[in-house]
Amino acid sequence: MFAKTLSQAALLAGCVISAVDAATSVPTISAVGSKFFSSNGTQFFIKGIAYQLTEADPLIDTEQCQRDASLMQTLGANTIRVYHVDPRGSHDGCMSAFANAGIYALIDLDTFNTAINPTIASWNQTQFNAYAKVMDAFATYDNTLGFFVGNEVIALNNQSLAAPYVKAAARDLKAYRKSKGYRNIPVGYSAADIAELRPMLQNYLSCGSNSSESIDMFGLNAYEWCGDNTLQTSGYSTLNTYAAAYNVPIFFSETGCNTVKPRTFADQSAILGPDMDSLWSGAIVYEWIEEANNYGLISYGPNVSVTVTGANIQGGYTRAGTPTPVSPDFSNLMSQWKTLNPTGVASSAYTASITPPACPSSTAGGWLVNGDVKLPSVGQTQATGTATGAAATTTGTATGTAATPSSTKGSANGGKEIAGMSVGLVAVMLGFMYWL
Numbered sequence: 001m002f003a004k005t006l007s008q009a010a011l012l013a014g015c016v017i018s019a020v021d022a023a024t025s026v027p028t029i030s031a032v033g034s035k036f037f038s039s040n041g042t043q044f045f046i047k048g049i050a051y052q053l054t055e056a057d058p059l060i061d062t063e064q065c066q067r068d069a070s071l072m073q074t075l076g077a078n079t080i081r082v083y084h085v086d087p088r089g090s091h092d093g094c095m096s097a098f099a100n101a102g103i104y105a106l107i108d109l110d111t112f113n114t115a116i117n118p119t120i121a122s123w124n125q126t127q128f129n130a131y132a133k134v135m136d137a138f139a140t141y142d143n144t145l146g147f148f149v150g151n152e153v154i155a156l157n158n159q160s161l162a163a164p165y166v167k168a169a170a171r172d173l174k175a176y177r178k179s180k181g182y183r184n185i186p187v188g189y190s191a192a193d194i195a196e197l198r199p200m201l202q203n204y205l206s207c208g209s210n211s212s213e214s215i216d217m218f219g220l221n222a223y224e225w226c227g228d229n230t231l232q233t234s235g236y237s238t239l240n241t242y243a244a245a246y247n248v249p250i251f252f253s254e255t256g257c258n259t260v261k262p263r264t265f266a267d268q269s270a271i272l273g274p275d276m277d278s279l280w281s282g283a284i285v286y287e288w289i290e291e292a293n294n295y296g297l298i299s300y301g302p303n304v305s306v307t308v309t310g311a312n313i314q315g316g317y318t319r320a321g322t323p324t325p326v327s328p329d330f331s332n333l334m335s336q337w338k339t340l341n342p343t344g345v346a347s348s349a350y351t352a353s354i355t356p357p358a359c360p361s362s363t364a365g366g367w368l369v370n371g372d373v374k375l376p377s378v379g380q381t382q383a384t385g386t387a388t389g390a391a392a393t394t395t396g397t398a399t400g401t402a403a404t405p406s407s408t409k410g411s412a413n414g415g416k417e418i419a420g421m422s423v424g425l426v427a428v429m430l431g432f433m434y435w436l
Contacts, residue, residue, distance in 0.1 A: 035350060053320065160200070
């Protein structure tokens with residue numbers, strides 16, 4: 001019996017070691033200048049999927065990850081974005097499953113309870129400790145592509161005074177990364193697409209002479225390209241102008257408008273084609289699981305009444321099991337990605353030559369942070385009624401896709417996309433809906 005127990009323990013240990021080895025045996029990705037590069041020397045372009053099955057950590061169920069990773073590999077994905085994880089869980093099995101499928105992970109460091117509040121922003125020790133624990137949990141995996149210090153923290157055009165706190169979070173997590181001896185896994189931010197704040201927000205987060213205080217990458221959540229749009233009619237040509245002289249990798253951290261059905265994902269041919277691939281580093285398509293918002297690429301079973309309870313059932317949808325493609329969206333995206341394989345430039349032939357942008361000045365009714373202001377320290381809170389360069393407005397609405405989104409996502413990922421509400425209503429609803 002003792003020998004049998006030893007044999008079983010050895011087998012289990014071997015499986016664990018194999019899982020860890022798999023997740024630490026793929027080429028690593030780094031940010032160099034405005035590009036992502038693989039450690040094998042090729043430029044890396046994101047073909048990604050937003051992956052959050054429930055509000056809980058999706059990267060602790062190895063069997064589910066194996067099933068999903070296999071189908072994602074068929075789809076042609078090379079990246080997932082995960083919005084909420086639990087650093088206390090074991091992620092070896094899932095990270096190995098995705099590594100075996102050639103898939104990297106972008107991990108959001110914040111949670112529902114630790115995200116920076118845009119109304120009265122703060123960056124405190126509790127937040128830092130929580131972010132650092134997530135970094136600790138994922139820094140050793142070679143297929144960790146990057147970390148986000150925030151997702152749509154600034155969701156309205158009068159919330160830009162929170163930007164220094166986002167930048168402070170990036171500064172401190174980069175310093176922590178260095179102190180722990182981790183590889184330089186990119187640290188960045190995922191922004192709502194707000195017209196009045198373009199390109200000031202992206203430029204502010206990467207400006208300044210001290211690179212240790214700037215983000216390593218910038219993601220934009222944009223849903224402008226719907227149906228048979230073009231580079232011009234979608235507004236992507238305007239986004240191109242903002243990316244043209246950007247000094248760090250920029251990509252779509254969410255995209256996939258669903259107001260026109262079926263989704264053809266024609267925007268992918270622009271993002272990963274000659275119109276944009278010299279400036280942008282790919283896109284994350286929203287999202288893997290089919291929910292009430294109708295963005296899903298797969299389902300785990302037929303939807304049921306929202307009152308039905310059972311194993312893996314939440315909100316009328318099954319959240320685990322065998323993934324089945326949603327037709328024709330899944331095949332449409334697969335067909336797009338199959339033909340799009342940008343090569344970019346080899347790292348050996350690339351020299352980072354783009355200098356950081358100028359820190360934007362404040363403007364009335366728009367960007368509120370005036371220049372390269374001193375960043376807040378840990379424990380500092382935004383003073384009510386004061387401004388960094390200019391006073392925050394109490395009126396105004398979200399613009400761009402934040403005001404007229406493809407639909408209100410409202411899923412487990414924690415996105416806070418707001419569909420054209422008045423600011424007064426937003427103020428009430430944010431407290432009620434913040435977990436959305």
